[in-house]
Amino acid sequence: MAASDTIQIFVPLKVRKKNGRPKILAPADYRTSEDQVQDPHVLRAIGRAWAWRRRMEAGEFGTVRDLAIAVDLAERHVSRQLRLAYLAPEVLKRLIYKREVTAATLIRITECAALPWGEQARVVFGAAARGA
């Protein structure tokens, strides 16, 4: 190909290790395409947290410790992952129903569950987040 009829396109991308695997991160102002598929690790973690929440609220366990013993995982890990089920409803909807991609790691998402609901979306979806 001659240089004259070549178009070069530069797309700024960052490659980061996310949840233990390399992942290409788009720039913050990037609008995701319609066929975006949510990261299976995010879906799996939220699904598991919701399953735990269901069992806790059904009265199966009185404490997170009892739950952790039952599922044979460290209590610290269980209590952190369980927070995913208590994210603001709007954030959950955008993550699992609309399947919007997130710039935040799972750990970061579990941390922001303690924030007031109105502040969570900004952390999970970044500053360029579109309103729900």
Add this chain to the structure above:
Amino acid sequence: MTTYEPILARLAELKAMSVKDLKAEWQQLFDAPAPNNSRGFLEGRLAYRIQELAYGGPDKQTRRMLDLLADEVEGTLTRKSQIADPRNPVVGTRLIREWDGVAHTVTVLKDGFDWDGRRYKSLSAVARAITGTRWNGYRFFGLRERKRGDA
């Protein structure tokens, strides 16, 4: 949001409460005795409950999807799976595998694979179409996750 300020104030109040107060608050908001004496647990759940009563919890669609995901993770799945196999490459990826001296190209679709103009549900099905024998599809296309310590 007009109700927002008092809600934030109530969330801030939780931090200053004693465990005894938190348990009394629990009785108020959940109409049941507090399940334990853990300050972190009570505070977190109460904060959630206060906001849930003010703004409402997850809507019907979200709850349904959460239940589907939870069932799938717990292994009681009855419907189509919602969570993609993490071994699947990004949609649009072309996998090239040489077999019997012929290079076969498979394109990853959103919910399946395309080979030779036909759609397959799994890589195993593609591998079977190519070779006539049963293969683990991920293995045939070299997508098996390497275990730690594998060369």
